[in-house]
Amino acid sequence: MTISDILSISFNNLRRNIFRSILTILGVAVGVGALSTMISLGRGVSMNIAKQMETNDLFTGMTVSGRDLDMDHVNSRRSILSPKDEEIVPLTDSTIADLKRMPEVAMVFPEIIKPASIQFRGKKINTNLKAVPCEMGVFHPFDNIKIGTFYKTDSDPCVIISKNVLHQLGFALPNEDIEHISEHSLTVIPVDSVIGQDLDVITTVFDPEKIDLLTSTSKQLPIKNEVTNLKIKGIVETNSFSSGMFSGGIFLPPLTCEWVPCIDLNYVYNLMNDTQDKYGKYASIHVRVKDHSLLKKAKFDIEDKGLHVFSIGDKLDDLERLFYILDSALAAIGIIALLISVFGIVNTLIMAIYERRKEIGIMKSLGATQWQIKQIFYYEAASIGTIGGIVGVIGGKIISEIASNIANHHLGTFIDSNIEYFSYSLSIVGISIVFSIIVSIIASIYPANKASKIDPLDALRRE
């Protein structure tokens, strides 16, 4: 008996009770569809988050500080502001020069952040000024500025504002999502009325004229506001995946940032505690490695210098473990759905035994062996598994496309670009179909065994 003979007999049997066969196949299709969808969802989510992190340079950037800012210290209630003296390494220009010499490092600059208010077209908000060197123009997120351009020198009297800041000011650009605009009651203004326009940067400085207040009982501080006028050079899109330094605010060249007068709270703190030499000039330094594979080595090397490093990238192992758990949980849901459909196969084949009992008896009287009878049932189940598997994968793909579109429609305002939440690959399709066939054959073992042991004499007696 050749494979084509068995297939021919099996398909003939499936055709005989076509409605029941279709229902069984649909049962398997639902199971396989659920399995493939769940696996692709798990894979899609983990791939998208990893991709987002990678494109946002979370795997290449790290923050170096002279003090241990590890969250464990917070948890253990040790003050992060007053670490033990022996743990502090001052961050100075020589530290930056030292870090720049490392072969893995692509970019090093101090993280200088100044608190400020900005005023634009009569609207005022509080934000931060962040000093970013012009070399950052080739790195994310500044390599993809679609509105305006990034500055060319470290002393340009201009700023790059993030889209979030524009929204906080109550403005939006014409090409933005209409739902988002109406939801947040934003005013749409043309690009020309932003790019090249003046932005008032208001900072707080010491007021020497009010220095007497320090010795009086007045609760007023000897400070005043100073306005600096800077041109808006470009608008950068940042999102929730961007690292802290680049997550939003106003970006300006380092020298320009230096010119903007502002009380340096760090300096005041050091001055009052006489700790300037201890903490150094900078609070933290941003280090960017050439490739994410170099991150771990660079981190170890920097830590060898007694510095402390924080990066999302070295949390990748934890993240991968989390994704593995997510993938496993989703796959388990899919497998359970498929196993439920297996009962349909068992039921169909057992019904077939009762209906075809006499036929099996005739076959055995004609010399069919137990193995040949078993093979007919195995192939029937495998056919159900194959057709159900293919239909399930196609159905799963269609449903996941619809779900993906719906999710993108609703989350589009939160996440900038369209995300494929379901990641189908040839291996998922292959594994789902093969798994469906294997499970179907396993489901047919009991019915096939039962059919092969039918007593031909007993079967032929029944009319």
Next chain:
Amino acid sequence: MKHNFVIKKLTLLKIQNLSKTYKKGDNKIYALRDISFDVEKGEYVSIVGKSGSGKSTLLNLLGGMDTNAEGAVYYDNRNLLEMKERELSNYRKSVIGMIFQSFNLIPSHTALDNVMLPLIFSSFPRALRRTRACELLYNMGLYNRALHYPSELSGGEAQRVAIARALANKPQIILADEPTGNLDTATSREIIDLLQMFNRKHQITIVMVTHDKETANRVSDKTILLSDGEIIKTTINKPVYNLDDSSTQKPQFNL
């Protein structure tokens, strides 16, 4: 000069002290009791008896369909009652062809597919399978009914399809269980003549169960009369050959 020719008979089946019992309450009922006889090659044996005499039970034991009995049924020096399932399948596939009173054709298969079925199980070359089945149906006068389903055939046609199916693997023995039981007199005669022709012309051994003593005596070499599971009489007949009878149309058959 006078020559004495001794014709050496070849025994195909040797039945020795075959008994089959079943229990009814505390009583042991004999379906067959101490049956012994031989079936020679080319012999036409009829087993005759009333309903419940054990005819079909005996035939099922000869066909390897039932092995739950005492005694022995030898084929080729091997006891069928001790054979494993696989050996029994091979025996049913290559040694015997079975014909049933109710034809036992598979209703979802065409006549052609029914005839091809034993060829599939015996791994007959796929390319030749259809030709062989068509030849058999043609010889049975059923070529134009090859693609018909059993429900579209008359009783006589269905039984001829069943005979074609039994002959598909060129068996040594045909076991026929009341082959004319569901047929009218004329069709019964046709079927009996067909079986007789196979026996005489092609030396196919036939063991036929029937309740028709007259037909049995007419066509068979040996008639075994069963009653309550016991052989009460074995008659050696001089069968009447109808093969040269030109008054009736006989099928020309090549196996």
